[in-house]
Amino acid sequence: MNPDTIVAFRSKCYLLPRSLWWPFPEGVRSLPMAEITLVTFEVETASGIRGVGYAQNRGRGGKPVQATLDQLIGPALIGHDYSHPSLLWEQMHGQLARLGSGGVASLALSIADIALWDAAAIAMDRPLFRHLGARRESIPAYGSSFDRLYSDEEYLATAREYVAAGMRAVKVRVGLDPTDDYRRLSLVREALDPSVALMVDANANWDLPTALSRLPMLEEFGISFLEEPTVANDAEAFAEIQRHTTIPIAGGENLYTLNDFRRFIEQRALKILQPDIGRIGGVTGWLRVAALGAAFHLPVASHLGQEVSVHVLCAAENATWLEYVPTFDPIFATPVVVNGDGTISPSEVPGIGVRFHDDLIEPYRI
Numbered sequence: 001m002n003p004d005t006i007v008a009f010r011s012k013c014y015l016l017p018r019s020l021w022w023p024f025p026e027g028v029r030s031l032p033m034a035e036i037t038l039v040t041f042e043v044e045t046a047s048g049i050r051g052v053g054y055a056q057n058r059g060r061g062g063k064p065v066q067a068t069l070d071q072l073i074g075p076a077l078i079g080h081d082y083s084h085p086s087l088l089w090e091q092m093h094g095q096l097a098r099l100g101s102g103g104v105a106s107l108a109l110s111i112a113d114i115a116l117w118d119a120a121a122i123a124m125d126r127p128l129f130r131h132l133g134a135r136r137e138s139i140p141a142y143g144s145s146f147d148r149l150y151s152d153e154e155y156l157a158t159a160r161e162y163v164a165a166g167m168r169a170v171k172v173r174v175g176l177d178p179t180d181d182y183r184r185l186s187l188v189r190e191a192l193d194p195s196v197a198l199m200v201d202a203n204a205n206w207d208l209p210t211a212l213s214r215l216p217m218l219e220e221f222g223i224s225f226l227e228e229p230t231v232a233n234d235a236e237a238f239a240e241i242q243r244h245t246t247i248p249i250a251g252g253e254n255l256y257t258l259n260d261f262r263r264f265i266e267q268r269a270l271k272i273l274q275p276d277i278g279r280i281g282g283v284t285g286w287l288r289v290a291a292l293g294a295a296f297h298l299p300v301a302s303h304l305g306q307e308v309s310v311h312v313l314c315a316a317e318n319a320t321w322l323e324y325v326p327t328f329d330p331i332f333a334t335p336v337v338v339n340g341d342g343t344i345s346p347s348e349v350p351g352i353g354v355r356f357h358d359d360l361i362e363p364y365r366i
């Protein structure tokens with residue numbers, strides 16, 4: 001048998017309670033997110049190489065993703081050569097098209113694609129970013145993961161922690177009452193050195209008139225980008241907001257396909273692309289969006305999935321920022337490490353180099 005043939009696959013689905021991954025005592029820095037779903041998928045080749053892909057998501061959506069991996073994707077991979085994941089991506093994409101574009105199909109495709117790239121890089125005995133062609137050894141990270149429910153003190157403490165770790169940028173959530181947004185931005189801006197860049201994320205909380213009305217206030221603070229000012233898949237609304245401000249509009253974490261990004265780019269609705277590697281089609285899908293952005297001279301940044309995203313960010317021509325969210329670190333035996341200069345480097349272990357704390361998460365397998 002060809003040693004590069006896929007001979008087996010295994011999926012696992014976990015529902016992880018907040019107490020497991022939220023690294024703060026109950027009631028402190030509280031987050032209105034009770035649990036996350038983690039889905040993992042392993043492919044095994046005839047030569048014994050095992051590649052693992054995964055994605056975590058809010059809430060309880062893991063089982064439909066796992067069923068798609070078990071019943072559609074896995075069986076379709078058996079007997080195929082894994083060494084060119086982009087070719088298999090096209091095959092999987094074609095098979096899943098009958099489920100509709102995006103959604104569960106795209107989440108499952110992403111996880112499988114990451115597993116195939118992990119295996120392909122392991123087979124070459126290289127970390128994924130070197131297998132893809134490393135353009136850089138590290139990527140600047142910005143501190144994210146502020147919660148809207150934080151007290152002012154928690155906001156400040158978190159911002160200071162990121163800067164103390166070496167980061168040159170932090171992203172603050174907005175979307176509250178305008179006086180609250182203003183007060184928090186003022187607090188963070190005054191507490192940090194003026195050279196530290198400040199970004200904001202509205203998490204699609206505003207309607208169009210509200211978003212437009214907040215622009216002058218945001219411009220006062222010299223914001224480096226404004227993320228998801230309104231409904232996340234409305235390119236026309238994003239374009240209208242972008243026409244009214246010099247602040248670059250960022251987004252894309254809630255887009256599922258290359259065509260979604262094309263629509264936003266053609267309408268001049270995004271200046272910074274933020275594909276989520278666990279949603280856009282894994283390594284293959286993320287790199288396609290990055291290449292599309294490069295053709296329009298637009299930078300690409302990551303959304304979550306930092307352990308995998310750091311590899312593609314170090315390989316993509318137009319990469320700009322890694323979104324650093326340490327929130328889920330406790331479930332990883334190999335969390336990313338921030339360099340003293342606020343950058344993050346990929347693991348040098350062959351493949352993606354990610355391992356979970358299996359003993360910790362196993363009791364929550366569903």
Ligand SMILES: [Mg+2]
Nearest residue numbers: 201203227253
């Ligand atoms: Mg966001």
